[in-house]
C-alpha cells in the first residue's frame with residue numbers, strides 16, 4: 001500500500017518535470033507557431049530577415065538590439081496592424097492580442113536569443 005503511494009507520487013513528479021522541461025524548451029528555442037505561420041516567410045525563423053522575400057523587401061534584422069530598443073511596443077504593434085511600406089498589414093488577419101504577443105514575445109526575444 002505504502003509502496004504504491006510512493007510510486008504514484010514519483011510518477012506524477014516525473015510527468016510534471018517533463019512537461020516543465022518541454023514547455024521551457026519550446027519558449028527558448030524558437031518563435032511561436034503564429035510567427036512561423038505569418039511572419040517567418042519574410043522575417044525568417046531566426047528573425048534576421050535573411051529569407052529570399054525578406055532580402056527582396058529589405059526586412060529588418062530583429063536580432064539587432066540597437067534597432068529595436070529605439071522602438072516602443074506601441075510603434076511595432078501599430079506597424080504590424082496597419083502595415084509599413086513593404087510590410088503587409090495584419091490588422092484584419094490577427095487579433096490585437098495576437099499582434100501584441102508577436103511583438104512582445106517573438107520580435108523582442110530574437111535579440112535576447114543571440
Ligand code: HEC
Nearest residue numbers: 038039042057058059060076079080084085086087090102
Ligand atoms: C511580405 C513580407 C513580410 C511579412 C509576411 C511580415 N513582414 Fe514585418 N516587415 C517586412 C518589411 C519589408 C519590413 C520593413 C519595414 C517596412 O516595409 O515597413 C517589416 C517590418 C516589420 C517591423 C518593424 C516595423 C517598424 O516599426 O519599423 C515589425 C515589428 C514587423 N515587421 C513584424 C512583423 C510580424 C509580427 C509579422 C507577422 C505577423 C510580419 N512582420 C510579417 C516584411 C514582412
